Amino acid sequence: MISHPIASIIGILIVALSLSAFLIWVERRLLALWQDRYGPNRVGPFGLLQVLADMIKIFTKEDWIPPFADKPVFVIAPAIIMVTVLMSFAVLPVAPGIIVSDLNIGLLFFLGMSSLGVYSIVLAGWASGNKYSLLGGLRAAAQMISYEVFMGLSLMGVVLLAGTFNLTRIVEAQRGLWYVVPQFLGFVLFLIAGVAEARRLPFDLPEAEAELVAGFHSEYSGMKFGMFFVGEYLGITLISSMIAVLFLGGWNGPWLPPLAWFLIKVFAFLCFFILLRASLPRLRFDQLMSLGWKVMFPLALANLLVTGAIVLAKK
Amino acid sequence: MTNPMEIPFFAAGAVAVIATLLAITRTIAVHALLYLIVSLLAVAVVFYTMGAPVVAALEVIIYAGAIVVLFVFVVMMMNLGAQDSETERKWLAWRAWIGPAVLSALLLFEVIYLVVRAPVSATIGSISTPKEIGLALYGPYLLGVELASMLLLGALVGACHVGRISRSGREVQQ
């Protein structure tokens, strides 16, 4: 097993980046499957080299900064999303020994980084100097703040059960029983919040290509757009990994090696996210807000209270 | 000062000070907020190096991740243009600086005096775990926590009230 931190950094970086690029292909194939089509199947075997072709295209495209944009912020914004998401991967326990930084407050670190990720979208929307982008940025700010609150709260049940913020120890605490069973409500809440955090359908209001052109990244082109794109897929990968770690016992599982179990769980949730995209329509913004504050938030609080009471009673 | 472990601490502190200064002097509001975020992140690093990782994480989540996002939100809603940054520039005239500068200088001397008398290195190294913080909050500092929660409750009720009035004014059923 790899245990050197530098090796872990490089390994996780390469795997995360190539996985998220590969995900573009997976998503297009799966969406096609569920819409009774084929999807990209021309470039290479099963269309696998489509990703490579897209990369070459996006790298060689003109990188245009509109004259009405706020240049420094416009350039920084796409970098923020990549940095924050990749930083979150640092605390992710992939398998025993494969982790970049086994922080004591790993979970809080993840929450902090995901809350910083909003800036990328908000600033991109503002710096584009375009009203549709601005609207996308505003929506992103409101949506992220609302959903972050109960995202954090829904995880506190797990923290109560495991008694630690350290992700490795949370995984180890699930040897016997995965937390998806005692924390089913928390699991569902985190799943929904995660979709909203990753700005995926049905919560992709900042983008909402039917209403806002392309929302916050309307003005982006070339590699800057590519960074938003890869950032989004990295975000989904991160959320799926977090679900696997926090609720499905991370690398725990019989027969197969730990790494395989982890990847299987992550991949299952990635497919689920794509299925959500294939099946659900986008919410209206007021529905999104009232769902977040009037349904999810009280449920998360109740979940936390009940879990706390049960943990106390057991002691 | 000679301890190599303290270098990140002083570096982060310097970043925080410089970023805050830049945040004050920017004429474009969003740029100022960007520097404010950097300053908050630097403060979080300071906390981390001083052995308070939980406080550092909370600083990032709450201040940088939520409160400043609200600031940015409001600034974006106001749609400030070139004209506003011109007025900002006028407000940054030297005369306006004198009062705050004198007051901050006083504070600075005080801080320097304290730092010189009792070196900060005393606190570096003692890691405070979430458990300790929780026990401290609900032990000796219970009164503070309750007061803060009362304040928040007041704010919540106020927000509900304001929201209700504006809704009935617009006659939107939801």
Place this chain on the structure above:
Amino acid sequence: MLSVIRTIWNVFLHSFRRRVTIQYPDEKPYLTPRTRGRIILSRDPDGGERCVACHLCSAVCPVDCIALQATEDENGRRYPEFFRINFSRCIFCGLCEDACPTYAIQLTPDFEMSEHNRQNLVYEKQDLLISGPGKYTGYNFWRVSGVQIEGKDKGEAENEAPPTDVYRLTP
């Protein structure tokens, strides 16, 4: 909430459905003979050009993409001296085929006409003219019309009575 879950499940069930895509270049779709695609000029069953250069097709064409010039051979048979269709303008409406009195101009099911150079989409007569009669095999305009041409005098066309001798007095 339940309906949302049912929707997700129903969409998932689509993974076991047959795919409706036709893999086009490998697997050609069936196109009926009436499909309106690339235009051709056809010939009589006995090999002569059908087109009589009447200009009806170019007159009816809504985008004016047909150009031709009429001429006559030594026996009085009309034919187009040149016949040009600009396929980069043609909208494949089929009006020219409807207007043609001789079935000369016909639309075929071939639609694969992409070109890198737009100029290559201007088809001349030698590109349009085919060797057969196209969709209407038996028809021969010159055999039913009353015009006199080589090898067919007046009154010799199908269903045509011999011409009246105006100098005779008997009815």
